[in-house]
Each structure stands twice: as C-alpha cells, then as structure tokens.
Amino acid sequence: xxxxxxxxxxxxxxxxxxxxxxxxxxxxxxxxxxxxxxxxxxxxxxxxxxxxxxxxxxxxxxxxxxxxxxxxxxxxxxxxxxxxxxxxxxxxxxxxxxxxxxxxxxxxxxxxxxxxxxxx
Amino acid sequence: xxxxxxxxxxxxxxxxxxxxxxxxxxxxxxxxxxxxxxxxxxxxxxxxxxxxxxxxxxxxxxxxxxxxxxxxxxxxxxxxxxxxxxxxxxxxxxxxxxx
Amino acid sequence: xxxxxxxxxxxxxxxxxxxxxxxxxxxxxxxxxxxxxxxxxxxxxxxxxxxxxxxxxxxxxxxxxxxxxxxxxxxxxxxxxxxxxxxxxxxxxxxxxxxxxxxxxxxxxxxxxxxxxxxxxxxxxxxxxxxxxxxxxxxxxxxxxxxxxxxxxxxxxxxxxxxxxxxxxxxxxxxxxxxxxxxxxxxxxxxxxxxxxxxxxxxxxxxxxxxxxxxxxxxxxxxxxxxxxxxxxxxxxxxxxxxxxxxxxxxxxxxxxxxxxxxxxxxxxxxxxxxxxxxxxxxxxxxxxxxxxxxxxxxxxxxxxxxxxxxxxxxxxxxxxxxxxxxxxxxxxxxxxxxxxxxxxxxxxxxxxxxxxxxxxxxxxxxxxxxxxxxxxxxxxxxxxxxxxxxxxxxxxxxxxxxxxxxxxxxxxxxxxxxxxxxxxxxxxxxxxxxxxxxxxxxxxxxxxxxxxxxxxxxxxxxxxxxxxxxxxxxxxxxxxxxxxxxxxxxxxxxxxxxxxxxxxxxxxxxxxxxxx
Numbered sequence: 001x002x003x004x005x006x007x008x009x010x011x012x013x014x015x016x017x018x019x020x021x022x023x024x025x026x027x028x029x030x031x032x033x034x035x036x037x038x039x040x041x042x043x044x045x046x047x048x049x050x051x052x053x054x055x056x057x058x059x060x061x062x063x064x065x066x067x068x069x070x071x072x073x074x075x076x077x078x079x080x081x082x083x084x085x086x087x088x089x090x091x092x093x094x095x096x097x098x099x100x101x102x103x104x105x106x107x108x109x110x111x112x113x114x115x116x117x118x119x120x
Numbered sequence: 121x122x123x124x125x126x127x128x129x130x131x132x133x134x135x136x137x138x139x140x141x142x143x144x145x146x147x148x149x150x151x152x153x154x155x156x157x158x159x160x161x162x163x164x165x166x167x168x169x170x171x172x173x174x175x176x177x178x179x180x181x182x183x184x185x186x187x188x189x190x191x192x193x194x195x196x197x198x199x200x201x202x203x204x205x206x207x208x209x210x211x212x213x214x215x216x217x218x219x
Numbered sequence: 220x221x222x223x224x225x226x227x228x229x230x231x232x233x234x235x236x237x238x239x240x241x242x243x244x245x246x247x248x249x250x251x252x253x254x255x256x257x258x259x260x261x262x263x264x265x266x267x268x269x270x271x272x273x274x275x276x277x278x279x280x281x282x283x284x285x286x287x288x289x290x291x292x293x294x295x296x297x298x299x300x301x302x303x304x305x306x307x308x309x310x311x312x313x314x315x316x317x318x319x320x321x322x323x324x325x326x327x328x329x330x331x332x333x334x335x336x337x338x339x340x341x342x343x344x345x346x347x348x349x350x351x352x353x354x355x356x357x358x359x360x361x362x363x364x365x366x367x368x369x370x371x372x373x374x375x376x377x378x379x380x381x382x383x384x385x386x387x388x389x390x391x392x393x394x395x396x397x398x399x400x401x402x403x404x405x406x407x408x409x410x411x412x413x414x415x416x417x418x419x420x421x422x423x424x425x426x427x428x429x430x431x432x433x434x435x436x437x438x439x440x441x442x443x444x445x446x447x448x449x450x451x452x453x454x455x456x457x458x459x460x461x462x463x464x465x466x467x468x469x470x471x472x473x474x475x476x477x478x479x480x481x482x483x484x485x486x487x488x489x490x491x492x493x494x495x496x497x498x499x500x501x502x503x504x505x506x507x508x509x510x511x512x513x514x515x516x517x518x519x520x521x522x523x524x525x526x527x528x529x530x531x532x533x534x535x536x537x538x539x540x541x542x543x544x545x546x547x548x549x550x551x552x553x554x555x556x557x558x559x560x561x562x563x564x565x566x567x568x569x570x571x572x573x574x575x576x577x578x579x580x581x582x583x584x585x586x587x588x589x590x591x592x593x594x595x596x597x598x599x600x601x602x603x604x605x606x607x608x609x610x611x612x613x614x615x616x617x618x619x620x621x622x623x624x625x626x627x628x629x630x631x632x633x634x635x636x637x638x639x640x641x642x643x644x645x646x647x648x649x650x651x652x653x654x655x656x657x658x659x660x661x662x663x664x665x666x667x668x669x670x671x672x673x674x675x676x677x678x679x680x681x682x683x684x685x686x687x688x689x690x691x692x693x694x695x696x697x698x699x700x701x702x703x704x705x706x707x708x709x710x711x712x713x714x715x716x717x718x719x720x721x722x723x724x725x726x727x728x729x730x731x732x733x734x735x736x
Contacts, residue, residue, distance in 0.1 A: 074189040092230035157425035164432035
C-alpha cells in the first residue's frame with residue numbers, strides 16, 4: 001500500500017511546489033501594472049460574462065449549453081473502466097466502445113444540425 | 121475504517137433526500153433531493169462493493185451517475201418549460217389537475 | 220486486491236439472435252435521431268412514420284423468429300433472460316406499440332395537425348406558438364422518443380439483474396415524461412402532468428435503486444437468481460433484505476399504478492395527449508407487470524411469507540381505490556385512469572398467487588387489457604368539441620343516437636373492462652381469480668369480485684349515458700379519423716372479441732411461458 005502512495009504523494013508535492021514557484025517568481029520578477037483587466041475574473045482575456053445583479057435572471061441559452069455539457073461530459077465515465085480492462089476485453093471491447101461513441105456522435109450530429117451549438 | 125458508518129451515512133442522506141421531496145415546495149429543490157437519494161444509493165453500492173470484495177457495486181455507481189445525468193436533463197427541461205409559462209417553480213402552484 | 224478483480228474481467232458472450240428485437244428497436248431509434256438531424260423539415264414527418272412502423276414490424280418478426288423451445292437462456296453475463304415469458308411480453312409490447320404508433324400518427328382529427336404542440340418549446344398562448352401552428356410545423360422528435368421508450372419497455376420485463384432493471388426503467392420512463400408534456404391543446408395541463416409524473420417517477424425509482432443497493436449488500440450480487448439463492452441459504456431473513464425488497468417493490472408498484480402509489484395515474488392520463496395515454500396505459504402496464512412478476516417469482520419468492528401481509532393490503536387498497544374513487548369521476552380520461560388502477564389491483568392477485576396458472580392468467584389478462592385500453596382511449600380521442608377533446612362525461616350524453624357505430628365500439632371496450640363474458644376482459648379476470656382461489660386466496664378473490672361489481676356500475680353508467688340520455692345541448696361531434704386511427708380501433712375491437720370468444724390459442728401459446736431461474 002505504501003509504495004502505491006509514494007509516487008502520488010511525490011506528484012502532489014511537485015505540482016504544489018511548481019504552483020508556488022510560478023506565482024512567487026512572477027510577483028518578484030514581473031512588471032507591476034494595474035488596470036481594470038487585472039482585477040477582473042480570469043476568463044482567457046475576454047470580457048467577463050455579465051452577472052445578473054439583484055435577483056436578475058440568467059438567459060435560458062446558458063441552460064441549454066449546460067445541459068449539453070452534462071450529457072456529453074458524463075458519457076466519458078464509461079471510457080475509464082474500459083481503458084483499465086482494455087487488454088482482457090480485446091477486440092470485443094474495442095468494437096463495443098466504437099459503437100458507443102458512434103451513438104453519442106449521432107446525438108452530437110442532431111444537436112449541431114438543429115442549431116443547439118449556435119450561441120445567438 | 122468502519123464500513124457501517126458509510127452505510128449509516130448513506131441511509132441518513134437518503135432520508136434527508138426523501139423528506140426533502142415530500143416537504144419542499146420548489147421544484148428545483150425537490151429535484152435536488154431526488155438526486156441526493158440517487159447518490160445515497162451510490163454510496164451504499166460502493167460501500168457494499170468494498171465490504172463484499174466484489175467490483176459490481178462500483179460499476180453500478182457509474183451507470184447510476186449516467187442515468188442521473190439524463191434524468192437531470194429531462195427534469196430540468198420540464199421544470200424550465202413550466203417556469204417560462206407560469207413564472208414560478210412552486211409545486212403547489214401546479215394544481216390544475218385535481219381529484 | 221483491485222488488480223486481481225480486473226484480471227477476472229473477460230469479454231461477455233452476446234447472443235445477438237435472442238437480442239434481435241431490442242437491438243432493432245434501439246437501432247431504429249438511433250436512425251430516427253439521424254432523420255431528425257439530416258432530413259428537411261417537410262419530409263421529416265413521413266420519413267419518421269415510415270421508419271417507426273418498419274422498425275416495429277421487423278422487430279415483431281424477430282420476436283416470432285425466436286424459438287422458445289430451442290433457445291432459452293441468459294445473455295450478456297446473465298443480465299437479460301430470454302424465456303417463454305420474455306418472448307410473449309416482447310411480442311405483446313411491440314404489437315401495442317404498433318397500435319400506439321398508428322394513433323400517434325393521426326393528424327386528421329384536429330384541424331390544426333396532430334396531437335402534439337407544433338413546437339413544444341414555444342410558450343403556450345404566445346405569438347411564436349401561433350406562428351408555428353400556422354406554418355403547420357410538426358414536433359417530429361416525438362418519434363425518436365417513442366422508439367427509445369419502446370426499447371426500454373422491451374428490456375424492462377426481461378431484465379435479470381437489478382441494475383439492468385433500473386436502467387431499463389429509466390430508458391422507458393424518461394421519454395414518456397417528455398411525451399406527456401407535449402400536448403397541442405390544454406398545454407398547461409399537459410406540462411403540469413409531465414412535472415407530476417417526473418417528480419413522482421424519479422422519487423419512486425430512487426427508492427427502487429436504494430432497495431437494489433441494500434439487496435446487493437445482503438446477497439453480494441444483483442442477479443435475480445443469486446438473490447433467490449442467498450435468500451434460501453440464510454437461516455433467518457435479514458432486515459437488510461426485507462427493507463431492500465420492499466423498496467424495490469415500491470418502485471415497481473409505482474410503475475404499475477398500484478395504490479397507495481397511484482396518485483400520478485389520473486393526472487397523467489388526463490393531461491397527456493390521448494394517443495400517448497393510450498400507448499402508456501398499454502405498454503407501461505405490460506412492461507411493469509412483466510418486471511414485477513419476474514422479480515417476485517424469480518428473486519423474492521423466498522420473501523413471499525414476509526411480504527404477504529403488505530401485498531394483500533396493497534392489492535385490496537388498489538382494487539377499492541380504483542373502483543370507489545372511479546365512480547365519482549366526471550372526466551372520461553380520469554375514469555379510465557381509475558379503471559386502470561383497479562385492473563392493477565386485480566392483476567396483483569396473479570402476482571401474489573405464485574403458480575403457473577396464475578402466471579398464465581396474468582399474462583392473458585395483460586394481453587386483453589392492453590388492446591382494450593388502447594381502443595378505449597382511441598375512441599376518446601374522436602369525440603370533440605370546438606376547443607379540443609370533449610372529455611366531460613356530460614358531453615357524451617346521447618352519443619349513441621348521433622354516432623351509433625362509435626358508441627357501440629366504445630360500449631364493447633367498456634364491457635371488456637368490466638369483464639362481461641365473450642370479451643377478453645372476462646377470460647383474463649376469470650383465469651386470474653380462479654388461480655388465486657386455488658392457492659387459497661379466497662378473501663382476496665371475494666374483495667376482487669365485489670370491486671368488479673362496483674366497477675361494473677361506472678362502466679354501465681357511461682353506456683346508459685350514451686344510449687338512453689338526451690344530449691345536453693353541447694356541440695359535440697365525432698370526427699371521422701384517418702385510416703390509421705380507424706385501423707387501430709378496428710384491430711383492438713377485433714382482438715377484444717376474438718380473445719373473449721376463442722382464448723384457447725393464446726393459452727396454448729402460454730404453455731411455454733415460464734420464468735428462467
């Protein structure tokens with residue numbers, strides 16, 4: 001049990017050290033300029049999405065996107081057990097997983113063709 | 121680790137969910153309570169899998185998660201369509217159909 | 220430890236021959252999603268109808284192709300059981316779905332189009348809705364949902380483990396929740412029915428899942444056969460198993476509409492588009508009773524003694540609630556819903572009795588009820604006034620004078636529901652009651668006979684209303700339907716009579732119907 005935990009622990013330590021190191025080195029060596037973009041929430045440089053204030057409502061298109069995300073995201077869960085036991089399942093497992101992905105793709109085609117992916 | 125504690129926790133979560141469905145009035149909260157019941161069942165499955173040394177329970181948990189996601193999508197679409205019509209998500213307001 | 224378990228995993232053997240009906244229906248459903256994606260709007264509806272009907276016919280041929288004597292067995296790591304009962308129920312479900320599809324395809328009755336909203340995402344009463352309706356759009360996704368639901372129904376009664384049972388239950392129910400909420404007329408009512416059905420359905424399936432978890436903890440397996448073995452091996456029944464078994468039964472009893480889990484039935488039957496009501500009253504009932512019979516006969520028979528008090532109480536309450544509250548109804552769809560609750564109560568006698576005769580009787584009863592119920596709701600969809608269907612009983616007064624044919628056909632269905640001789644309803648009821656009596660369930664049979672008599676009253680009341688009462692003055696007309704609905708009503712009426720007059724061929728068919736344990 002111990003020898004399994006050690007690499008994971010080591011990975012965690014390295015990752016933590018890297019994060020601390022990057023932030024520290026940036027604040028020490030980087031130039032210090034302050035503007036509005038710096039204090040906004042980080043959204044890849046684009047304008048942050050307006051938040052509804054005082055009980056305002058979020059547009060329904062967010063709901064559609066969120067639902068699509070949940071449905072497609074959760075299907076991945078079946079890939080993990082298959083990947084773990086790939087060797088013992090062999091060609092049968094590969095074929096079944098191909099079929100499974102194809103049927104997910106069919107739904108994707110439906111969403112795409114019917115405009116579910118268009119934002120406006 | 122005492123596995124009984126996990127079973128107890130899952131029973132408590134399930135009961136909170138069941139009571140939530142029965143007493144809360146907001147459709148979204150009722151719906152969250154149902155999801156809690158499903159997850160309580162997941163916890164029980166995984167615990168029993170650990171206790172019995174079989175892998176079935178863990179695999180079942182995956183399936184339950186997927187089914188729960190599908191249920192979320194269907195349920196929310198029904199709730200949203202009702203909300204857009206009536207501007208409320210209260211279960212009590214939905215009372216056109218009565219004995 | 221976990222790596223050792225993973226090494227045990229091998230590719231399962233899949234018997235595609237035995238699974239053909241399910242694979243065909245689900246494959247058709249996937250194709251139907253592709254039709255939605257790539258066909259232009261104008262040709263979508265006809266393409267979908269052609270696809271659905273072809274799929275169902277081919278699936279039925281695949282069911283006929285399964286030789287019950289030659290090939291019986293489990294497949295996909297024992298998760299599905301193909302036995303005499305499975306083959307019979309699958310055939311029955313596909314035939315009900317075919318009749319249901321004919322009813323759903325109807326677009327002549329309503330001058331605006333079919334029974335479904337032109338765009339169910341448009342707000343009821345909004346400008347958008349009006350515009351979509353005027354353009355004559357159809358919501359063709361109903362066909363994909365319909366086929367997925369049929370696929371779930373085909374798996375539900377043949378599931379041999381609790382996980383497959385749960386997944387099949389959801390595949391069957393989730394599309395139905397949506398279909399219930401998509402009516403063209405009275406949309407608020409329809410959406411509300413969908414919400415109620417969904418919340419209560421999700422609640423009960425959560426109970427079933429938690430029950431499965433407890434049973435898994437007790438038996439260390441979710442396979443029905445293993446559970447039965449674990450039950451017989453343990454000297455004293457554990458509370459884990461008892462509570463788990465009861466939770467599973469709650470989930471299944473909800474789906475069959477047994478009291479006290481019946482509250483959704485009248486609301487959903489009333490609010491849903493009538494074609495969907497017809498389809499689910501037949502398909503869901505058959506699939507859910509199939510699953511209930513299998514779980515009870517195969518897995519829980521060791522618990523029969525512990526559960527008998529609970530089941531007796533549920534059967535009695537169901538029969539009485541269905542008939543007594545049914546008498547007070549003034550809406551024809553709600554009345555038929557309470558009648559379906561009462562029938563669930565009668566069928567529970569077959570579940571409790573646990574004998575080959577009771578099983579045969581229950582299966583025959585289901586076959587008769589499925590077609591009668593489909594036919595009755597099909598007739599309900601034809602009687603209309605200016606605002607849509609005329610569901611109030613008062614509006615049916617004097618119908619026999621204006622449309623004697625439709626009134627007579629409806630009378631036939633009502634007599635079958637009441638269990639009058641020479642109809643399928645009588646044979647089914649008689650077979651179930653006789654089997655229950657043989658197993659010493661005389662008190663239950665007495666209650667059932669009394670309940671049948673009370674139920675007979677409200678069926679006869681409608682007949683009297685149609686033929687011997689003068690019209691109240693409401694403008695109600697019987698619409699001449701297209702070929703599809705006419706065919707559906709004819710088929711169901713013929714089946715109702717034929718099963719009542721010559722039931723023996725079906726019972727011969729059922730001689731092979733046993734559960735594989």
